[in-house]
Amino acid sequence: MAKRTIVPFGPQHPVLPEPIHLDLVLEDETVVEAIPSIGYIHRGLEKLCEIKDFEQMVYVVERICGICSFGHGWGACASMEGALGVEVPERAEYLRTILHELGRVHSHLLWLGLMADGFGFESLFNHCWRIRETVLDLFEKNTGGRVVFSICKPGGMRKDISNENLQEMVRILNGLKAEIKEITDVFIEDSSVKNRMTGVGVLTKEEAMELCAVGPTVRGSGVRQDIRLTGDHGVYKELGFEPCVEEAGDCMARTVVRIREIFQSIELIEKAVEMIPDGPVDVKVPKKVDGEFAIRLEQPRGEAFYYAKGQGTKFLKRMRVRTPTNINIPALVKMLAGADLADVPILVLTIDPCISCTER
Amino acid sequence: MDKITAVQDFEYVELSNLISKVSDLKAEGYRLVQICGVVLDDETYEILYSFDKDHQLKTLRLDIKIDVDEVESITGIYWPAFIYENEIHDLFGVQFNHSQLDYQGTFFRIVEETPWKPKK
Numbered sequence: 001m002a003k004r005t006i007v008p009f010g011p012q013h014p015v016l017p018e019p020i021h022l023d024l025v026l027e028d029e030t031v032v033e034a035i036p037s038i039g040y041i042h043r044g045l046e047k048l049c050e051i052k053d054f055e056q057m058v059y060v061v062e063r064i065c066g067i068c069s070f071g072h073g074w075g076a077c078a079s080m081e082g083a084l085g086v087e088v089p090e091r092a093e094y095l096r097t098i099l100h101e102l103g104r105v106h107s108h109l110l111w112l113g114l115m116a117d118g119f120g121f122e123s124l125f126n127h128c129w130r131i132r133e134t135v136l137d138l139f140e141k142n143t144g145g146r147v148v149f150s151i152c153k154p155g156g157m158r159k160d161i162s163n164e165n166l167q168e169m170v171r172i173l174n175g176l177k178a179e180i181k182e183i184t185d186v187f188i189e190d191s192s193v194k195n196r197m198t199g200v201g202v203l204t205k206e207e208a209m210e211l212c213a214v215g216p217t218v219r220g221s222g223v224r225q226d227i228r229l230t231g232d233h234g235v236y237k238e239l240g241f242e243p244c245v246e247e248a249g250d251c252m253a254r255t256v257v258r259i260r261e262i263f264q265s266i267e268l269i270e271k272a273v274e275m276i277p278d279g280p281v282d283v284k285v286p287k288k289v290d291g292e293f294a295i296r297l298e299q300p301r302g303e304a305f306y307y308a309k310g311q312g313t314k315f316l317k318r319m320r321v322r323t324p325t326n327i328n329i330p331a332l333v334k335m336l337a338g339a340d341l342a343d344v345p346i347l348v349l350t351i352d353p354c355i356s357c358t359e360r
Numbered sequence: 361m362d363k364i365t366a367v368q369d370f371e372y373v374e375l376s377n378l379i380s381k382v383s384d385l386k387a388e389g390y391r392l393v394q395i396c397g398v399v400l401d402d403e404t405y406e407i408l409y410s411f412d413k414d415h416q417l418k419t420l421r422l423d424i425k426i427d428v429d430e431v432e433s434i435t436g437i438y439w440p441a442f443i444y445e446n447e448i449h450d451l452f453g454v455q456f457n458h459s460q461l462d463y464q465g466t467f468f469r470i471v472e473e474t475p476w477k478p479k480k
Contacts, residue, residue, distance in 0.1 A: 037463075037466075037467075038467070038468075039450070039466075039467050039468035039469045039470070040469055042468045042469070042470055044470075044475060047475060047476065078366075082366060082368075209391065210439075211439070211440055212391050212392045212393070212438065212440045225415075227415065229415050230366075230415045230416075232366040233366075292368075293366070293368065294366075294368065294410065294417060294419060295366045296393070296417065303393070305393055305394045305410065307396065307408070309398060317398065317399070318396075318398045318399070320394075320396045320398075320408075322393070322394035322396070322444075326394075326443055326444075327392075327393075327394070327440060327443065329440075329443060330439060330440035330442075330443065
């Protein structure tokens with residue numbers, strides 16, 4: 001038997017913008033076991049519900065992550081609206097769906113860039129992020145923010161987006177499709193990319209389900225699991241949503257799921273803009289919360305769980321957020337076992353880890 | 361819209377029945393969604409175990425006495441539960457027994473020990 005060595009990976013590593021640590025147990029250059037370690041920057045944001053009222057907590061929850069901040073704000077609002085017994089206007093649900101899908105386009109383009117950077121394809125990284133800038137410009141024009149938007153509030157939306165602006169958004173996104181296809185084709189067809197991703201980090205359908213994986217990580221393993229199917233949030237049922245699923249279970253399959261989701265999100269935005277009704281975008285909400293409500297959203301990285309519990313005052317007793325990266329870490333540990341040491345950075349990136357979310 | 365569609369399926373479970381109930385859910389094909397702690401009062405925590413089957417959420421409520429009750433780990437049934445059990449241990453001070461991956465209080469590097477635990 002080869003001699004076993006333990007190589008520490010992280011918490012600082014070129015592919016990691018945020019700290020996570022893995023103890024990699026190696027036999028020669030093969031990983032036989034990986035022990036994850038997080039908690040370097042746990043911020044305790046959930047505990048702020050003791051000193052921030054429920055409306056202020058939306059600002060806090062949005063700041064869990066700078067990539068899927070809109071979704072976090074929406075999830076927090078939806079859980080509070082459920083606890084308050086408030087039904088939001090239909091136009092607000094359409095606007096939330098549109099901005100959430102725009103966030104998915106931005107998040108997946110960001111991830112594609114990071115992945116390209118991870119396997120050393122710098123020009124591809126630059127092109128992914130160049131295109132993403134246009135998406136951020138759309139956010140800025142329609143919400144006023146590029147990272148944190150604060151446009152969602154309990155009861156609906158803080159401001160409306162005009163139909164003209166929505167149509168312009170569709171026009172710009174449709175114009176981006178050709179450019180996105182050009183760069184995503186490189187991910188799918190370039191031999192150097194295929195060498196790094198095809199057949200690497202295979203997670204079977206059974207393993208993905210056993211490890212409770214979520215998002216593109218589980219859909220890349222052939223599992224039709226997407227919280228948008230529940231109809232619990234947004235207008236996905238009205239839009240006729242069907243998730244993107246790939247069967248191979250390797251890094252390439254997870255990449256293809258995300259690429260397909262970029263185009264799907266643009267189509268969903270286009271349909272939503274066609275169907276959006278006129279009307280108000282918010283309703284008044286009670287000033288005290290005295291119920292509880294659990295709801296899930298399909299964030300770009302997968303299922304996120306939000307739970308709000310009131311206590312008859314303006315402060316919540318509990319605001320719980322379980323982010324997708326939390327529950328994809330066990331799947332990552334499984335993928336790493338048997339992998340080459342050189343593939344570890346690619347495998348870490350393949351779950352699209354967000355440590356900011358994990359360390360909420 | 362959220363209010364109408366998101367079904368709230370909460371069910372109480374006794375500490376002595378936790379493992380058999382969770383085993384039953386696993387056998388029925390449920391996936392573990394999350395576990396979290398809630399401070400009910402100075403003496404009681406509520407642990408919420410959420411599961412999913414066919415996109416329907418089901419949550420078990422377990423009430424435990426702070427500093428008195430210890431909870432059997434469900435990592436033998438759902439291994440990924442170690443993420444949540446270690447988190448609840450470090451933040452709330454709940455003891456989970458027979459965990460398959462116990463970080464023994466080092467999961468989170470936090471300045472204050474068990475910050476969610478009510479101050480006596």
